[in-house]
Amino acid sequence: MISAGIVGGTGYTGVELLRLLASHPEVRVDCMTSRGAEGTAVADLFPSLRERIDLIFSGMDVDHLSRCDVVFFATPHGVALEMAGALLAADTRVIDLSADFRLPDTALLARWYGLTPPDEAVFKQAVYGLPEVNRKALRCARLVANPGCYPTAIQLGFLPLLEQGLIDPARLIASAASGASGAGRGAKIETLHCEVAENFHAYGATGHRHLPEIQIHLERVSRQRVGLTFVPHLAPMNRGIHATLFGFLREGISEAELNALYAARYVDEPFVQVLPLGQHPATASVRAANTCQLAIFRPQEGDTVVVLAVIDNLVKGAAGQAIQNMNLMFDLPETMGLEALPVTP
Incomplete structure (x- = not known):
């Protein structure tokens, strides 16, 4: 069973990750962080997840997150850029849903997002997470930049x-x-x-x-x-x-x-x-x-x-694609946990 953590669990992308991972047969969400909701039960903030996610939002504890096999960042730009290096050093894989690692050029990152990587070696490890183009590289990736x-x-x-x-x-x-x-x-x-x-x-x-x-x-x-x-x-x-x-x-x-x-x-x-x-x-x-x-x-x-x-x-444009990438990284069937049909109406 893959142990997963989510940083930034109170936004739309974070709760979408929770919704999808709650039905994933090979994943257990062990850590959910939120600065604003620390100490609050996930089900109290999102009643739709009651009896499916039995977690309490915690603070941003890198040591706790590093015990997970994979950590998803559903955070504002800049957070993953600062934290990814420590997690990778602890052999935790990282999937970032912000724009921190999507651009291969640090000058462009500074121009468009006002960000500078603290460790350029970590920055250069990122694999762009569009499976329809980069599937082979994603299978070996430790740090994935989920596309916008x-x-x-x-x-x-x-x-x-x-x-x-x-x-x-x-x-x-x-x-x-x-x-x-x-x-x-x-x-x-x-x-x-x-x-x-x-x-x-x-x-x-x-x-x-x-x-x-x-x-x-x-x-x-x-x-x-x-x-x-x-x-x-x-x-x-x-x-x-x-x-x-x-x-x-x-x-x-x-x-x-x-x-x-x-x-x-x-x-x-x-x-x-x-x-x-x-x-x-x-x-x-x-x-x-x-x-x-x-x-x-x-x-x-x-x-x-x-x-x-x-x-x-929120799905193919964010959380679903992130899980698709996770499946590739852990050599699972690519569609696992993502088989649900669209909702109509």
């Missing part, structure tokens, strides 16, 4: 086209919308019910901090410079991401051939579904599941290809 939610949907949408050199990598466009849970559980005016309900708006149009993560990892696939225009939006829903992606074709290829290309690329991927021709994915179709649904279109048979990608930002 927008980057997960956008990368899975563009990958087959870039791998085959079918689109111009210098002219990519991503317009993506997320539910309010993507902003975290902390109280903010912009995510109050009255601000989100009956409303839809863009933000970060001049440069969202997920942009360099997406560009860098797409460049590793395309082996060319990637030029990406990325505009995120806040949608009036609790959870989910819908990404509409645009690429410019370098050669003539039919919509049916494009769909077949995607189907072949993801045929062995347990958590990526390519929809039949003409169908449009919806966020409700993947709610609470570790699934990405994709659909491919070539409007008016022109030179533009449109890819639609949907995920649950």
Whole structure:
């Protein structure tokens, strides 16, 4: 049985980790930390976990966490950066759901997040946790950088086209919308019910901090410079991401051939579904599941290809993908603990 700890257990991502791990047959959650809820029973804060998680939130004790086989960080940026080294030294594996290790360049980390790694050797150990690209490396990883939610949907949408050199990598466009849970559980005016309900708006149009993560990892696939225009939006829903992606074709290829290309690329991927021709994915179709649904279109048979990608930002975009990575790290079936079907409605 794998002993797991979660740092930052009171946020949406932390409780999603708990929900999923509570049903994992090979994992026992032994430690949950929270600065604000220390001494509080998990079930008192989250009644949905009553009689499934019998834990009390504890303080940030590295010695206690180091007795776990794996520690998940569901924390604000900067926390894992400071603590990962001590845990790795104690032979505890680390999966970080923040952005601390997603960028391979420390200068970019400083520019976009204002962070500097205390130990660059630890920083360089991180493996980027997109299984559909890095599965082999993840099986040997000790420190995993779990991808962001927008980057997960956008990368899975563009990958087959870039791998085959079918689109111009210098002219990519991503317009993506997320539910309010993507902003975290902390109280903010912009995510109050009255601000989100009956409303839809863009933000970060001049440069969202997920942009360099997406560009860098797409460049590793395309082996060319990637030029990406990325505009995120806040949608009036609790959870989910819908990404509409645009690429410019370098050669003539039919919509049916494009769909077949995607189907072949993801045929062995347990958590990526390519929809039949003409169908449009919806966020409700993947709610609470570790699934990405994709659909491919070539409007008016022109030179533009449109890819639609949907995920649950808290599952495939965060906690579910983290558990998928954990399964790979511990040589477990990749789908273990993640077999639940989406919730409808």
